[in-house]
Amino acid sequence: MMKKTTVLQVCVAFVFCSPQAVIASADDCPDPDTGGTSCTISLEKLLDRAVQHAELIYRVSEESKLLFEEMLDSFGGVNLHVPSGTMCAPKTVSMSKNEIQQISDKWILHSVLILIQFWTDPLADLQASLENNENASSALLNRSKWMSTKLRSLEQGVLVLVRQILGEAGLLSEDPEETFDHIISSDIESVRRGYSVLYCFRKDAHKIETFLKLLKCRQIDKDNCSLF
Amino acid sequence: MAYSLSLSLLYLGFLCGNGLVSARGSELFVPDPNRGPHFTGCRSREQETFRCWWSAGTFQNLTEPGALRVFYQTKNALSTSEWQECPDYTRTVENECYFNKTFTHIWISYCVHLRSVPQNITYDENCFTVENIVHPDPPIGLNWTLLNASRSGLHFDILVRWAPPPSADVQMGWMKLMYQVQYRVRNTSQWEMLDLVSGTEQSIYGLLSDKEYEVCVRCTMSAFKNFGEFSDSIIVHVAQIPSKESTFPMTLVLIFGVIGVMILLVLLIFSQQQSRLMVIFLPPIPAPKIKGIDPELLKNGKLDQLNSLLSSQDIFKPDFNHEDLWVEFIQLDIDDPAEKIDGSDTQHLLGLSRSGSSRVLNFKSDDDSGRASCYDPEIPDPEDMASLLPGHSGWGEQHPLVSRSSSSIPDLGVQQTSEVVETPVQTQPAVPSWVNMDFYAQVSDFTPAGGVVLSPGQLNGSPEKKKEEENEKKIQFQLLSDGAYTSENTARQLSADVPPSPGPEQGYQSFPSVAVEGNLWNGEYLVCASDSQTPYLLPEAPPVPILPPVSDYTVVQEVDAQHSFLLNPPSSQPTVCSHSPNKHLPAMPTMPMGYLTPDLLGNLTP
Numbered sequence: 001m002m003k004k005t006t007v008l009q010v011c012v013a014f015v016f017c018s019p020q021a022v023i024a025s026a027d028d029c030p031d032p033d034t035g036g037t038s039c040t041i042s043l044e045k046l047l048d049r050a051v052q053h054a055e056l057i058y059r060v061s062e063e064s065k066l067l068f069e070e071m072l073d074s075f076g077g078v079n080l081h082v083p084s085g086t087m088c089a090p091k092t093v094s095m096s097k098n099e100i101q102q103i104s105d106k107w108i109l110h111s112v113l114i115l116i117q118f119w120t121d122p123l124a125d126l127q128a129s130l131e132n133n134e135n136a137s138s139a140l141l142n143r144s145k146w147m148s149t150k151l152r153s154l155e156q157g158v159l160v161l162v163r164q165i166l167g168e169a170g171l172l173s174e175d176p177e178e179t180f181d182h183i184i185s186s187d188i189e190s191v192r193r194g195y196s197v198l199y200c201f202r203k204d205a206h207k208i209e210t211f212l213k214l215l216k217c218r219q220i221d222k223d224n225c226s227l228f
Numbered sequence: 229m230a231y232s233l234s235l236s237l238l239y240l241g242f243l244c245g246n247g248l249v250s251a252r253g254s255e256l257f258v259p260d261p262n263r264g265p266h267f268t269g270c271r272s273r274e275q276e277t278f279r280c281w282w283s284a285g286t287f288q289n290l291t292e293p294g295a296l297r298v299f300y301q302t303k304n305a306l307s308t309s310e311w312q313e314c315p316d317y318t319r320t321v322e323n324e325c326y327f328n329k330t331f332t333h334i335w336i337s338y339c340v341h342l343r344s345v346p347q348n349i350t351y352d353e354n355c356f357t358v359e360n361i362v363h364p365d366p367p368i369g370l371n372w373t374l375l376n377a378s379r380s381g382l383h384f385d386i387l388v389r390w391a392p393p394p395s396a397d398v399q400m401g402w403m404k405l406m407y408q409v410q411y412r413v414r415n416t417s418q419w420e421m422l423d424l425v426s427g428t429e430q431s432i433y434g435l436l437s438d439k440e441y442e443v444c445v446r447c448t449m450s451a452f453k454n455f456g457e458f459s460d461s462i463i464v465h466v467a468q469i470p471s472k473e474s475t476f477p478m479t480l481v482l483i484f485g486v487i488g489v490m491i492l493l494v495l496l497i498f499s500q501q502q503s504r505l506m507v508i509f510l511p512p513i514p515a516p517k518i519k520g521i522d523p524e525l526l527k528n529g530k531l532d533q534l535n536s537l538l539s540s541q542d543i544f545k546p547d548f549n550h551e552d553l554w555v556e557f558i559q560l561d562i563d564d565p566a567e568k569i570d571g572s573d574t575q576h577l578l579g580l581s582r583s584g585s586s587r588v589l590n591f592k593s594d595d596d597s598g599r600a601s602c603y604d605p606e607i608p609d610p611e612d613m614a615s616l617l618p619g620h621s622g623w624g625e626q627h628p629l630v631s632r633s634s635s636s637i638p639d640l641g642v643q644q645t646s647e648v649v650e651t652p653v654q655t656q657p658a659v660p661s662w663v664n665m666d667f668y669a670q671v672s673d674f675t676p677a678g679g680v681v682l683s684p685g686q687l688n689g690s691p692e693k694k695k696e697e698e699n700e701k702k703i704q705f706q707l708l709s710d711g712a713y714t715s716e717n718t719a720r721q722l723s724a725d726v727p728p729s730p731g732p733e734q735g736y737q738s739f740p741s742v743a744v745e746g747n748l749w750n751g752e753y754l755v756c757a758s759d760s761q762t763p764y765l766l767p768e769a770p771p772v773p774i775l776p777p778v779s780d781y782t783v784v785q786e787v788d789a790q791h792s793f794l795l796n797p798p799s800s801q802p803t804v805c806s807h808s809p810n811k812h813l814p815a816m817p818t819m820p821m822g823y824l825t826p827d828l829l830g831n832l833t834p
Contacts, residue, residue: 051401055404055450058450059450059451095333095334095335096276096330096333097276097329097332097334097402098329098330099333100334203335203357207335209404210334210401210402213400213402214400214401214402216401217399217400217401221399225400
């Protein structure tokens with residue numbers, strides 16, 4: 001019957017096409033390791049996704065910090081005065097808005113990438129320490145896990161952006177950064193360290209968010225971003 | 229003075245709420261009078277510049293400008309800068325240090341010191357990062373629109389819209405703002421705070437009509453705790469829809485109530501008259517209609533009537549016609565007398581037994597050939613005549629001679645019989661003429677009972693003759709077909725009617741020949757029949773006799789070899805048939821007055 005054949009054809013087409021569609025979405029911006037071709041997703045969408053990622057990461061880091069503070073309050077009044085900038089990323093560049101506006105896209109992307117790569121390990125350590133700590137709430141644990149995951153995906157997105165905006169030559173050779181000090185002496189130390197990690201990470205997350213926003217504005221809405 | 233002025237300005241700013249932000253790390257604006265010189269607060273409005281304020285506190289001697297100075301220092305992970313003095317002491321505002329864009333760096337921490345330079349005393353210190361002290365400006369352009377109002381008109385929903393503060397660079401994404409709306413009934417103290425929204429609009433549900441509301445909005449940086457100040461409040465007021473609606477349902481309720489009560493009254497009144505009520509509300513269900521049939525009959529179910537009715541409806545017909553078909557099928561055709569039917573006496577019997585329709589039966593026999601040759605086809609069949617006789621309903625039930633014997637009057641009998649036989653004879657066109665009726669007792673009439681009325685015969689008159697001949701013939705037919713024996717008395721009677729004739733054949737009768745079963749005819753017949761092959765005495769279907777004119781009586785002169793009586797043939801003999809050689813029979817002895825028994829017959833035979 002005609003109807004049956006058409007239905008069959010549709011089904012076959014769907015079966016054949018759907019995995020392609022799925023694969024296509026994954027291979028639209030292939031893994032940098034594989035050295036895939038250029039991304040089929042538009043730059044606007046990529047930047048949108050990157051900015052969303054950064055915003056969410058920053059918000060979650062803020063919430064995690066607050067949760068951690070609550071936990072520490074219950075822990076018994078630990079002095080949490082964190083010396084500003086002790087645990088924060090060494091290559092944190094402070095600049096005014098003007099200076100930031102004047103920096104190039106290349107610099108922005110590089111900075112973002114460096115920051116992301118810097119914070120991958122400390123967040124993993126924080127996760128481990130929180131799992132060991134019985135006082136840690138499940139919300140805090142979930143958020144730390146989530147942050148680690150999202151940071152990794154953001155890294156991939158930024159790499160794609162680098163490839164798209166700066167081209168293949170844009171990738172710098174990776175500078176070996178000062179590795180994070182993994183030595184944990186005591187519980188209190190681990191707590192302190194955890195708090196400092198969250199504190200600094202929150203800052204850097206905000207930085208990443210700002211940079212990516214600026215980049216997006218420059219790439220897409222050039223007129224309005226050239227103010228100041 | 230200036231101090232109080234600034235304070236009052238600050239209080240004005242808090243019209244739309246408490247305005248006191250007690251976030252950690254943020255500075256309070258209200259100076260503490262019990263303290264010495266201290267910072268009252270550092271704020272940034274747009275994350276691009278910030279300001280710091282201080283107060284002398286209890287140290288009134290340090291209120292002159294320049295007595296206290298602000299120094300700041302920036303620290304990042306790598307280095308710490310030098311102490312620098314406030315880049316800009318605001319002229320218009322007292323005790324304010326303004327850091328412009330070039331001096332404002334985000335993501336680094338600042339420390340400001342309040343120092344009295346002559347004494348080299350640091351009275352207060354404040355360390356922060358700029359993004360943490362950002363308090364955005366209030367949104368602008370707050371307005372509201374009516375979403376919808378409830379049916380009752382008591383509640384309504386509004387949509388409140390605003391624009392982000394112009395100082396905040398939201399477009400570039402430098403600042404991501406979240407907004408918060410609050411409202412209250414005018415001149416009340418309790419504010420209704422709504423959740424943070426990232427967009428620039430918010431809908432408020434469930435506001436009461438005829439009440440004035442104050443609505444205002446404030447904003448904050450996303451994921452930061454510091455809220456800006458509330459915007460100027462707007463007044464929301466929706467006038468209640470006039471009270472028509474509230475009364476409208478009441479009137480409707482009244483009307484419907486009255487109508488309902490009236491209906492109930494009507495029902496009550498009519499319920500008294502049950503039948504009318506039932507008719508109105510429950511009309512009778514139409515019964516199944518079959519034409520001509522009363523549904524009551526169906527219910528009561530008298531089967532006979534029903535059957536009769538149904539039969540009249542052609543619904544089912546009893547099979548009446550089968551017998552008629554049978555009957556019609558069997559019906560015989562008598563139009564052609566020459567026609568021969570295969571049936572024998574049995575068929576005639578069958579035909580005779582039938583009532584009604586089979587009146588016209590053909591007694592045509594499986595004839596002798598002699599008949600065909602000898603006789604006029606127009607001679608009426610004796611069977612036909614016989615069938616028409618009334619006595620024929622039953623075969624041999626009643627034969628006319630017997631009835632006649634009962635009747636004492638031979639004339640009557642004859643008359644009776646003659647009557648009956650006359651009718652069939654009339655149908656027959658040709659009647660054989662009796663020529664000589666001298667030796668015969670002329671039958672003048674037939675009784676209705678079948679008897680023969682004899683009278684002295686006169687042959688000369690032709691019409692009379694004919695009639696007499698007819699009568700004679702009738703008698704012959706009847707007697708012969710009946711196959712009845714003539715009793716002695718009857719024979720005597722018959723013979724008595726015969727006029728005396730000199731002939732010795734007085735005692736003779738042709739009738740005794742009748743005693744033989746079947747269909748003996750008069751002498752003429754017998755004479756001619758000698759030619760035929762079949763014996764005359766056989767009781768089979770007699771042929772139509774052609775009777776030549778003979779005298780009243782004929783004496784049986786001889787019996788031929790075929791056991792046939794040979795009579796004196798008269799002079800005129802119209803028959804065509806060849807005559808068998810007449811054997812000369814011996815003279816017949818005087819016949820006894822009785823039956824010609826077979827014994828006697830045997831005597832006659834040579």
